[in-house]
Amino acid sequence: MSNDIDFGEKWLQTPCSENYFTVIKPIFDELGQLRRESKATKTWASLGDYHSSVYLPVLDAFRDELIALDRDNPGIVAQRLVQYLIGNQDFYKVIKGKGKVEIQAYNLQGTLNLPFGNVKPKAKVPKLKLPTRLIEVVYQNNSTTTLLVTLNEGWQISFRIHNASSRIEPSLKFDINLVSSPHTLFVNTLFLG
Secondary structure, eight states: OOTTOOHHHHHHSSOOOHHHHHHHHHHHHHHHHHHHHTTSOOBGGGGSSHIIIIIHHHHHHHHHHHHHHHHHSTTTHHHHHHHHHHOSSOEEEEEEETTEEEEEEEOSSSOSSOOBTTBOOSSOOOOOOOOOSEEEEEEOTTOSSEEEEEEGGGOEEEEEEEOSSSBOOSOOEEEEEEEEOOTTOEEEEEEOO
């Protein structure tokens, strides 16, 4: 996130509004000025409560813009958001836990577990439905850094904003995690002895 990155265009092929940039530009301009004046030595900690002065206004602008983009482009934004974040290629995700291994099949395009010659698959891996609408964008309980984006079809994604360096920069990053996926997600759990 910065004053010249258009997340709408980059992620959703739908540009952000001028209003979005009007809101975030002064925040990132001030961060850039602080960095220049201090010759890149000023730290985030020196700002005091930067969660309230920087993170919250940027997250609020992001939330408002995401909701507006979804409202103005029905059926497109939710799907493109998931496709951008998890990709357009089907894949298996392997998660090793204590005493078990879980295999999840993200079959968005229908290319997983197909027959090979005369060999038929032993399990049916359903095609996952992409979301078509944004349900809500809210702050995670007791958090000033994390938004939860809930989409239809069972998708929920968390966006935690953070700075990448202890020194002030005129940009912020998101740590993005899939909180929940559709109930039709194929999961195979192997228990280890």
